[in-house]
Amino acid sequence: MKRKSRFWPILLGFTVLVAAGLYYVVRMFSVDLPDYPKVDKVTWLEQNWSQSQRGWMHHADQGTVTFSMPYEWLAALEQPTFTLTAGPPFLSSDYLDRFGFITADSSGLPVGFAHGGDLVDPKTAQPWVNPATGKPLTTVGLTCAACHTGRFTYKGTAVMVDGGPALTDLGKFRKASGLALFFTRYAPFRFDRFATAVLGPQADEKARAVLKKQLDKVLAGGQIEVDLDKKVAEKSIEEGFGRLDALNRIGNQVFSLDLERPENYAAQSAPVAFPHIWDTSWFDWVQYNASIMQPMVRNAGEALGVRAFINLTKSEQPLFASTVKVDTIFEIEQQLAGKQPTAETGFTGLRPPRWPSNLFGSIDTKLATEGAAVYADRCQGCHLPPVGSEGFWEQKHWTNENSAGERYLRVPIINVENIGTDPAQAQSMAERKVKLPSELGIDTDSFGSALGALVAKTAARWYDNQTPPVPAEQREIMNGNRQNGIQAPLAYKARPLDGIWATPPFLHNGSVPTIDALLSPAGERPKTFWLGNREYDPDKLGYLTDELKGGFKFDTAKPGNSNAGHEFSDTPGPGVIGPALKPDEKAALIAYLKTL
Template identity: 25%
Template sequence: MKITLSILFAILLLSCIDHPLEPPLPPAAVSEVPENWEQAQAGRYQEKSNYIQSHQAAYDWFGNFAFSEVDGIPYIALKLLPKLAPELWGGEENFLDVVGLFIDERQQSYPIARGIGFSGLSRTEAQGNIDYASFTCGACHIGRVRLENGQIDYLDGGVNMTFNIALFRVKLYQTLQTAYAGETSDNKYQLLTQKLLDALDAVQKNNPHYFYNNFQTGNRNFDADYEAAQIALFKQDAVQTIKQFAQRAEAEYEGFGALIAKNYEGLESEMLAGFPGMADATGLSAINGYVSLRKIPVVKWFASVSLPPQPGITDFMSVWEQDKRRTGWDEGHKRLINGGGQWNGNVPMPIYRNLIAMLTLGLEKTDVRVAAFAEELLDGLPASPYPFNVDIVQAKKGQALFAQHCADCHQPKNGKVYDNLGTSMKRAYVVGTLLNYAARKQLYANCAPDTSIQLAGKDVKPCAEFDGISLEGKKDLLMSPNNEHHGYNARPLSGIWAQAPYLHNGTVPTIYHLLIPEERPTSFIKSRLDYDSQYLGFSWNSEQTVNQNEGYLFQVNVIPALSNKGHDKDIVEGEKTYRLNWSGDKQSAFAIIEYLKTL
């Protein structure tokens, strides 16, 4: 990455361009409370099931396909990690449960936890290369909730609140150190290679289906023959392959440490351990640039500047019903308005939002097909319906209150960014001028208007246009200007019951605590699968005894970025007052809660 004074000067000029404000929003329509919740609930489950079946290929790419065919963790090496350091990983059934990736009962023959994909699923030539593994979209965005009968309901497009991406990187680094056994020279990579090959021979001798579980999908069989051929390919160039894999893992760990040191003073040990269900995704993306710059002596001093200037830790988001967040063109087709996706909407177009999430992993030749299929799936993917009972009478009372105080902001295609709610603005300022420029450059390099891919058997150019308008010459629109995303979007609230905990940084456990700010706890349990249907949020009380060992204790207000303040004071806009603090009227707060269950 070359940084010149002329480029930096151009970046500064771009950041100073003024942009007009979003046009005023029309009055919001409000969803009606169904007369029969059980009937409506069953209909919504069926609607979602039908939608996924009709978009099965896109769903499979979203849930199971790796982000690159030529880069990542060698799949065979990944599955051998618990053989190198069994004390760091989980059980035989699922060694990745320690980082919150689970076995999805709907695909029990899949050879590894949900959220891990391998390139053999997408590669045209079955044995054209070794299989590389990476996280998939489903790692963060296929969640779970435990029903009253103890069964698990899967939330496709929701939030996997148990996934701890930071802890995975730390455990990977610790596993390598265990394998090195104190060796610090380049001989450590040979030692690592030999230990992996020894472990490989042992498991292959005992189980010819150890790596792929005889998995079958479509017209591809990952049987014993496929497994034997992959093992032979892996052994051919094992020394170089494993060295590259280990060096990257070490560099990412170093970069993660630099990010923590720069932005998380006072929270270093907690950040190193990671927080399930949340991450500093912007920071993880920037680590890749940091690692690259550290390799260039003349700009090594500049590396820390490439990291975000503020802590950007946030909860994972639900990604269903993206059509309700979809941006659009202004009349002259010069700007994108009236929409935005993630917390502050700084990546307006869906294909690039998906792609930038993939770039977090820093892989070579990121597979644009994953981003394109995700766009196809998520545009109309229905939110998962609330799986418990609803008091219809109360919900109808809440509907009127919601219409009066909430709907104007939380309506579809509201691209307005709010900076007056009292929430921590740290996350909103993570994308500075340099990161904005670097992101646009990287996004364009991966998917330009002339980029062609094979999608469902057809040659397509997924980044050639947006809503019928050519993107040629519109590279600057891949990221919104900095002065347009210093704040947070008020998203539509479809499936809001499953987004708990609340605020962008996940510091408020339930909707009740959001509406009654005086009772917000300074610590609570995150990542339990049980649900609190009274307060509308996942089971949060540390004194509850059900599934006591599930989840982790989360402290708020330990740093400004984890403040649980905000959305707690009434707001006056023009002649209208929007009530946000319902501490003096809990009955109405519970009515709103009941209505939100129906969305």
């Protein structure tokens, strides 16, 4: 009996240790995601695009290979769960929805995924082939719509907004896709299923061995990035749903991973909310910190950051050769921009959505009229007269016509010390340095200027490589009839507020969940809140912020996450832009903003 009494505590202790170990392993090799209720109806708001234009934009291939693997691999992956039998497909629309990706109506891929042509590595000029058949494999990557298509739900209806800020968590998705590849390589029986799906059931062992080597190479590349992330982890800030440190990530991709220079890898220390992009084609400067002038440099730079392949290191092949599709990027910009906006036509490309009164309720017109006066008094000095108003089209708000007969909106730029919002994004752009080899012919170590020069050389390589080469006058048009201007002011843009109600969260870093909170003194704004909720609050104009299992807890005390500034308060101080709004003034202004 004594032996038995000693045995059970030992067995219990062993069982607890095993359970704890399994729990740790499962947590380490899992991705915690929200569960969302099913919606009864999906509606796309009218924004001056036809159904065919919308469908094209949602899957336009800009040449990215975001996941460092061909489409055929991604389609064969299983979700990263522990199972000996076949797991559910990674590309399941229900699974991708939990990361924030929107299910497309007719395509097998979600909004923002693009399936392209043959995957050719510009470092070798060789295609990535199926080792069983010898046929080239094809590209898959993210396109503009992945980050710039908004969605919110309200009482069972999902409302979609083209050009709005997405509520995706790319960090969770990056982890999940990496784990799916890792499981494919090492989980029992999973590689066999993967090989059969990719190569076909008749593939021999030699082809399977080559496939395994290809997989090992991709995993090794992913491990390099994981190791670099660990080195900068103390200074990095988790981005969460709806945010990305876009400029630093572009810099890391191009100047560290593509250039094979680990010393150029920087912390992701300045996350920003995905911006809405209607009107922006006609801004004189883009990015939150007004740092880039030329549309082609901005857009092709984004494609490189989302992992278009580029040759920056192999002298046997042309430097700056890439998979970037400059022609498609030009077409994307054209569809966004439309023709030159005028007082008669307004903006003729993508337009902001109108308030859906049938869903959210009618706007109180009397209150909105009162709010117009509040806007003119409190907002118009920075955010310009309302889009479409007579004052908006006054010449003082626009540049002079250039040689192409185009003029651009002068978007006010406000110094950080005056607006008082978190300075991290502006500072990061201004202060970052990169080390470059002389072979690239870029004679600056300033991150912004170096990026602008590199992207321009990449576009020029594409122009030169066409048959015949693209003539100079057409290059000017495709570049947006603007020079390659780069600046890094310690400042942020104050863009027009048309459609602002459809673009939560607010401030450049997404640190304020609703317009109601933004119009309140900073001390009354939420110190922490949850991102990932999709349900919209039509009174406060923003997402609900209740705790969400699998969501992202936003902590405004962390560096880069400050919710200070842009403050209406009776207590003077940094970032105070006017006296506190009275309750009736705030209610009137909110009603008016719904009309924009």
